[in-house]
Amino acid sequence: MRIPLTKYGLPEVAVYPAAIAILMAAVAFFGPALLPRAAVVAAEGILTLVLIWALMFFRDPQRRIVADDAILLAPADGRVADIETVDEGDFIGGRGLRIGIFLSIFNTHINRAPCDVKVEKITYRPGKHLNAMNRRAGQVNESNNLALVRTSSPQDRLLVRQISGAIARRIVCAAREGQQLASGERFGMIKFGSRTELYLPVSEQIECLVQVGDKVKAGLTPLAKYRHL
Numbered sequence: 001m002r003i004p005l006t007k008y009g010l011p012e013v014a015v016y017p018a019a020i021a022i023l024m025a026a027v028a029f030f031g032p033a034l035l036p037r038a039a040v041v042a043a044e045g046i047l048t049l050v051l052i053w054a055l056m057f058f059r060d061p062q063r064r065i066v067a068d069d070a071i072l073l074a075p076a077d078g079r080v081a082d083i084e085t086v087d088e089g090d091f092i093g094g095r096g097l098r099i100g101i102f103l104s105i106f107n108t109h110i111n112r113a114p115c116d117v118k119v120e121k122i123t124y125r126p127g128k129h130l131n132a133m134n135r136r137a138g139q140v141n142e143s144n145n146l147a148l149v150r151t152s153s154p155q156d157r158l159l160v161r162q163i164s165g166a167i168a169r170r171i172v173c174a175a176r177e178g179q180q181l182a183s184g185e186r187f188g189m190i191k192f193g194s195r196t197e198l199y200l201p202v203s204e205q206i207e208c209l210v211q212v213g214d215k216v217k218a219g220l221t222p223l224a225k226y227r228h229l
Helices: 012-034 037-057
Strands: 071-073 078-088 094-103 110-112 117-125 143-150 157-164 170-173 186-191 194-201 206-208 222-226
Touching: 012 037, 078 194, 094 206, 094 222, 117 170, 143 170, 157 170, 157 186, 186 194
Parallel strands: none
Antiparallel strands: 071 222, 078 094, 094 194, 110 186, 117 143, 143 157, 157 194, 170 186, 206 222
């Protein structure tokens, strides 16, 4: 069965598995002459698991996105790490609800649009590499901000922040300013354990649908809903 791999994973998706496969071949060829048979079998087993993980990390499963103008979808797979009301004057222009999603090294790392949006502005910011579980990571870590405007009514301003973690050091964003993204459309990824945040306006018309600890999937799990659409 073919494993769907993301184009955003290049060159790692080709280099890492190839390097592991070469190492496995070397162990199989030289190992019997240098190591006990049990050690060779154990080494090959460990390398096989690492190879499977390397391929699975860059997986890009197909997902059937259900279009609904009233729903804001999760922009990443993972676990809801925190939900807080914050000041987001730079783009939203006031109080915003921040929903932080932690992505472990076992999650799919593709980022997707929360709804039909136009990309207003993209801002990359260098920074630290704190553990992505830390809620401060969004403020001080290397990050990439996508300022978005809903293309359907209400045309609220949203913000998706891609954040690197202690391991993740490579943010990929294929979106461009002025581009329109459909709900659930892929726009990039963060390589190796990370954090993604969705900022939305604080409003009586928007209901948060998740709690801290919930597991979510990008493009499938509703994070918030407009009450009267």
